[in-house]
Amino acid sequence: MIRTRFAPSPTGYLHIGGARTALYAWAYARRHGGAFILRIEDTDLARSTPAAVQAIIDGMRWLGLAHDEGPFYQTQRFPRYKEVVAQLLAAGQAYPCYTSADELEQLREAQRARGEKPRYDGRWRPEPGRTLPPAPPGVAPVIRFKNPQDGVVSWEDGVKGRITVANAELDDFVIARGDGTPTYNFCVVVDDWDMRISHVIRGDDHVNNTPRQINLFHALGAPLPNFAHLSMILGDDGQKLSKRHGAVSVLQYEEDGYLPEAVLNYLARLGWSHGDEEIFTMAQFCAWFDLDHVTASAAQFNTEKLNWLNAHYLKQADPARLAAEIERRLAGQGLDRGHDIDLARVATLYRERVGNLNELADAAHPFVRAPHPSAELLAQHLSPAVREALASLRGKFAGVAWEQPVLAAALKETLAAHGMKMPQLAIPLRVVLLGQPQSPAIDAVLEVLGRDRVCERIDAALGPATS
RNA sequence: GACCCUAUCGUCUAGAGGCCUAGGACAAUACCCUUUCACGGUAUGAACCCGGGUUCGAAUCCCGGUGGGGUCGCCA
Numbered sequence: 001m002i003r004t005r006f007a008p009s010p011t012g013y014l015h016i017g018g019a020r021t022a023l024y025a026w027a028y029a030r031r032h033g034g035a036f037i038l039r040i041e042d043t044d045l046a047r048s049t050p051a052a053v054q055a056i057i058d059g060m061r062w063l064g065l066a067h068d069e070g071p072f073y074q075t076q077r078f079p080r081y082k083e084v085v086a087q088l089l090a091a092g093q094a095y096p097c098y099t100s101a102d103e104l105e106q107l108r109e110a111q112r113a114r115g116e117k118p119r120y121d122g123r124w125r126p127e128p129g130r131t132l133p134p135a136p137p138g139v140a141p142v143i144r145f146k147n148p149q150d151g152v153v154s155w156e157d158g159v160k161g162r163i164t165v166a167n168a169e170l171d172d173f174v175i176a177r178g179d180g181t182p183t184y185n186f187c188v189v190v191d192d193w194d195m196r197i198s199h200v201i202r203g204d205d206h207v208n209n210t211p212r213q214i215n216l217f218h219a220l221g222a223p224l225p226n227f228a229h230l231s232m233i234l235g236d237d238g239q240k241l242s243k244r245h246g247a248v249s250v251l252q253y254e255e256d257g258y259l260p261e262a263v264l265n266y267l268a269r270l271g272w273s274h275g276d277e278e279i280f281t282m283a284q285f286c287a288w289f290d291l292d293h294v295t296a297s298a299a300q301f302n303t304e305k306l307n308w309l310n311a312h313y314l315k316q317a318d319p320a321r322l323a324a325e326i327e328r329r330l331a332g333q334g335l336d337r338g339h340d341i342d343l344a345r346v347a348t349l350y351r352e353r354v355g356n357l358n359e360l361a362d363a364a365h366p367f368v369r370a371p372h373p374s375a376e377l378l379a380q381h382l383s384p385a386v387r388e389a390l391a392s393l394r395g396k397f398a399g400v401a402w403e404q405p406v407l408a409a410a411l412k413e414t415l416a417a418h419g420m421k422m423p424q425l426a427i428p429l430r431v432v433l434l435g436q437p438q439s440p441a442i443d444a445v446l447e448v449l450g451r452d453r454v455c456e457r458i459d460a461a462l463g464p465a466t467s
Numbered sequence: 468g469a470c471c472c473u474a475u476c477g478u479c480u481a482g483a484g485g486c487c488u489a490g491g492a493c494a495a496u497a498c499c500c501u502u503u504c505a506c507g508g509u510a511u512g513a514a515c516c517c518g519g520g521u522u523c524g525a526a527u528c529c530c531g532g533u534g535g536g537g538u539c540g541c542c543a
Contacts (some may be wrong), residue, residue: 007543008543009542009543011542011543019489020499028533036502039479041543042543043542043543044492044543046542047542047543048543058471079509097541101540101541104540104541108539108540111468111469112469114468115468116468117468117469117539118468118469118539118540119539142541143541152510156471160471160472160473163471163472165471166470169469169470169471171539172541173540174474174541176541178541179541181541183540183541183542183543184542185543187543188543193542194543203537204472204536204537205537205538206536206537206543207471207538208470208537208538208539209471209538209543211471231472231473231536232536232537233533238478238535240536269479269480269492270479270480271479272480273479273480273481273491273510274478275481276481276490276491276492277491277492277493278479278480278491279492279493291483292483295479295480296472296473296474297472297473297474297535297536298535298536298537299478299479299480300478300479301478301479302478302479302493303480304493305478305479305492305493306493307493308493309493309496309498311506315506322519343486350505352505352506352507353504353505353506356503361478365489393527394505402519408502409528411502421502421504422503423502423503424504426502426503427502427503430503430504434522436504437503437504438503438504438505439503440503440504440505441501441502441503442502442503443502444518456529458531
């Protein structure tokens with residue numbers, strides 16, 4: 001049974017890198033008919049917040065990455081961790097350490113000065129034949145894991161291949177703090193063991209933790225899961241993503257008018273490939289996804305390609321769905337009431353010309369509220385000849401059947417009668433009706449706008465002087 | 468600094484020794500389509516980090532260099 005998990009720490013929102021990690025872990029489980037587990041790693045009581053938990057869950061929901069089990073919270077598993085710590089202590093595989101934070105800092109400083117890798121020196125590590133100093137009174141010790149000192153730890157990483165680290169590089173890391181709460185490297189192991197995780201798919205930044213965790217698995221007599229480390233995603237500018245720089249919440253993409261399927265497709269393709277396939281559904285992705293084709297090197301985020309995918313999905317999106325999205329956005333501007341425009345028709349008209357939902361809502365704007373083209377714009381487009389043609393067109397519009405072919409015919413008659421070419425009349429008409437010189441085919445716009453609005457707007461533009 | 472990882476067009480990538488005069492996609496440029504602007508279509512330019520090996524033959528394997536990234540917390 002394949003079991004994967006996504007294990008974010010709730011210290012912030014779900015960003016694009018986390019989303020991709022979740023996506024790959026999810027797809028891997030789906031691909032193999034396994035289970036995808038959501039686990040909230042909130043052992044850092046000081047930094048974890050319920051709001052962040054909610055933000056992560058909301059982000060996952062927006063993307064449609066449903067978990068089969070969980071969410072599990074590490075803070076609710078403290079008794080279990082305590083039990084395992086006690087077990088390790090009893091077996092002599094962990095020990096209390098009374099070194100203070102200050103002493104540790106001094107130690108690291110000295111090591112750095114000597115050009116060494118800063119690490120705990122094992123001063124409280126019990127060894128046969130070694131006498132430890134008496135425990136300082138009043139100090140609550142941390143518990144450290146007794147890491148093997150010889151040999152190497154080696155594993156076959158699902159994306160990076162064989163990775164080998166010497167135990168001499170590792171120190172005895174803390175598994176429980178002075179206050180008794182367990183720490184990350186310890187909890188992950190106990191959880192992955194208890195939850196029978198078969199494939200640990202996570203960010204690149206955990207590669208260095210893996211050998212320690214493997215040693216812990218061994219000490220616990222637990223079976224080893226497979227590990228796969230995804231390399232990181234760089235910003236559009238090639239710089240590392242951080243809260244300060246470019247790392248935005250996936251929900252920000254929702255705000256910015258992206259469709260979740262576009263974001264998902266983009267993320268799927270960022271760091272993984274299936275030959276030349278660029279556009280595919282999540283069902284296809286799940287059928288194809290494999291670790292072998294995940295790239296080992298870092299990938300740079302490219303907003304333009306995301307935009308292209310978004311435009312692609314917009315073109316084939318259901319008009320009713322788009323109408324709801326437009327409505328939601330218009331509501332945000334207080335424009336959702338007092339109109340009888342069929343927004344689904346507006347969406348059909350514009351969905352292949354815009355890049356995102358916000359642009360779509362902007363395009364719908366003049367359908368819902370009469371535009372106010374500036375005097376300059378009107379002056380620029382409404383020459384006397386144009387006004388004349390417009391007036392006669394207005395006359396035709398009053399009595400004609402309101403259907404696109406009929407409207408097109410009326411337009412052509414007017415053109416012929418006034419010796420004009422289509423753009424000469426269509427562009428001014430666009431300015432008058434929508435407040436801008438570009439739009440979809442003018443006859444289609446006319447039809448969706450409706451007779452009343454069209455006539456009102458032409459009248460308003462021509463003013464009382466013309467009749 | 469130490470350790471670990473990594474390196475194909477500007478970007479995402481295909482490529483698992485001969486199929487590569489290196490393929491696709493985004494972006495760029497040009498043209499076509501056209502009722503404007505888009506969309507769409509066609510075409511063009513654009514890359515194997517460097518140096519050594521191994522081999523009849525290397526983008527592909529090995530070593531070194533360089534660049535990039537990660538980690539070195541009683542954070543996760």
